[in-house]
Amino acid sequence: MRPLIILFAAGFFVSVTATARTSETTITGVVVDSHGRPVSQALVSAGLRGRQFSVSGAERIVIMTDIQAGRDGRFEFTTTEPISNLMITATSSDLKRGGRLEHISKKDNVIVLR
Numbered sequence: 001m002r003p004l005i006i007l008f009a010a011g012f013f014v015s016v017t018a019t020a021r022t023s024e025t026t027i028t029g030v031v032v033d034s035h036g037r038p039v040s041q042a043l044v045s046a047g048l049r050g051r052q053f054s055v056s057g058a059e060r061i062v063i064m065t066d067i068q069a070g071r072d073g074r075f076e077f078t079t080t081e082p083i084s085n086l087m088i089t090a091t092s093s094d095l096k097r098g099g100r101l102e103h104i105s106k107k108d109n110v111i112v113l114r
Contacts, residue, residue, distance in 0.1 A: 024078050029109030031073045031090045033097070038073030039113055043091045046077055 031042040047063040069075040069090070079086065088101040090111040097113035 023080050025080075025083060025106060026076060026078045027083070027086075027088070027104065027109065028074070028076045028107050029088075029101070029111060031069050031075065031099070031111045031113060033113055038071075039069065039090070039092055039097075040071045040073060041093045042069040042073060042075075042111075042113065043067075043093065044069055044075045044077075044111070045089050045091075046079065047087050047089075048081060048085050049087045 027046070031039040031044065033039055044067050045063050046065050046067075064079065064081070065077055067075055067077055075090075083104050083106070086104050088104060088109070088111065089098065090101075090113060091098045092113055099111045099113040101109055101111050
């Protein structure tokens, strides 16, 4: 009887692992300045939209990952979170300009730094 239970548990684990892999989503995009030119090596932060708000009324963000865009401003990351739960922001490498992505899609996102 025990080997059957262990076999079932191992089968369940494999099933759950396979399900988790299929729910991964790759998000791609580019960071540009207000003139549409790529921003080299911008810092891109992806986080979960908080359901809480700060005292000032700003939505709180839980940062999941920070990545650096390439020289051409392009970025890519993979997540298991639903796109609707994400918030993506970017900051220039000199930290003087920033932007936020309001509507996220899987491909061709554009973050404009102001």
